[in-house]
Amino acid sequence: MSETQTQSFSIDALRAGDRAEFARLVDAYSAPIYRLGLKMLGNPQDAEDVLQNTFLNALTHFADFEGRSSISTWLYRIASNEALMLLRRKKNTVNLDDFQPEDAEETPLPEVFVDWSTMPEDELLSGESKKALDTAVKKLPEALRMVFLLRDIEGISIRDTAEILNLTETNVKTRLLRARMFLREHLSTYYSERLTREEKKDG
Amino acid sequence: MADHLHNNCQDLLGSLSEYIDGELPADLCHEIEKHLEGCENCRVVLNTTKRTIDLVQVPMEEEAVPEDVRERLFKRLQLDSYLHPKG
Known part of the structure; x- marks a missing residue:
């Protein structure tokens, strides 16, 4: 905040x-x-x-x-x-994101279960990692990205985010969960590939 | 890999954001923690989601307003006389 x-x-x-x-x-x-x-x-x-x-x-x-x-x-x-x-x-071209149902019932399930959360801070914050994170944020569908930016980057409450975007609090919560899951999945894929790469290098 | 997930995992996933933000009632938190003890995949999802949120909150340098952008903004708003000093 x-x-x-x-x-x-x-x-x-x-x-x-x-x-x-x-x-x-x-x-x-x-x-x-x-x-x-x-x-x-x-x-x-x-x-x-x-x-x-x-x-x-x-x-x-x-x-x-x-x-x-x-x-x-x-x-x-x-x-x-x-x-x-x-x-x-x-937007001159039709974006596939437009066809994603924004508040459909189910959030996609996680698929990558590599625990990279204990990696050292300097590795998690390296230039390359930041780029991966930035790319993942850019890939977020707009409707999710806006909620995520307001809530997680700017630290605005669920209630105020709902008011800003004229959404219900339930909608904000759903989109936030989905955005976080989306980013987690992207980062997990990125870090698991990196861990595999480093293991190969060490072995 | 997602086929290992049983109903409890899906329930947890649905409340994960609120759990991380500390917005769930104590009894629900307790249930989640009980499930987490016995489910490694859910622990991984929780830890990596928390970490993801931590990482995005580290401010990036290039995100400050560049001085020339601020100058053009103040001119556009006819606030020229308030350009200096900043703040």
């Missing part, structure tokens, strides 16, 4: 057009919103568009903000909508 979520902002000042307060809000939320854009769209140009559009949008809609949710939830909702809209606009 970032320190962003513990800062507070004056809604009245923002509504009244207080530039200093707005600048403070922009600095507090730029990093998580840019990160969300990067992970959803996969490139810095699009992440920058998400970032700019989110705050431009916020700026014109402060008057509509009713304070029923927190400013953080409100901003994340704008940002996730911007990211999803951009993603849809950019």
Whole structure:
């Protein structure tokens, strides 16, 4: 969880057009919103568009903000909508992910049972490993990726994630479980191949 | 390999996320822990899932907002005069 979520902002000042307060809000939320854009769209140009559009949008809609949710939830909702809209606009080809039933009843069962969790930290965090993890995150179907990013990367609660994405808490839980299982499976395949490779090298 | 999984494993899998996040009632946790004692595959799935979550939470360097991105953002929002100092 970032320190962003513990800062507070004056809604009245923002509504009244207080530039200093707005600048403070922009600095507090730029990093998580840019990160969300990067992970959803996969490139810095699009992440920058998400970032700019989110705050431009916020700026014109402060008057509509009713304070029923927190400013953080409100901003994340704008940002996730911007990211999803951009993603849809950019898709020229039909993506197989679109045909996956998002909340079908069964979560795929695990298939790789290699316990790599006790591997040394420096091996788990090597450049190559980070790349494998990044690739796995990119492969997550969008609907799962968004939930996973908000919950596991940004540390937002199930309840707030549901509010941001306009989903039920049950849907969020299902998607989160599926995203985690998907990533676990990918990482397990990657690390088990690596362990086999190293055993061969040592033997 | 998934054919070894019996009903208990599937039940555990369904509650795995909530178990990891500490959101399950104590009696359910107890049931899960009892099952884990006797099921190595489920222990592996639990350990590797926990580790997966740990790993994604290690922030990556390139994810900070680059200075030029911040500058363009502030200009676009007509916040030029607030560019410096940061924060």
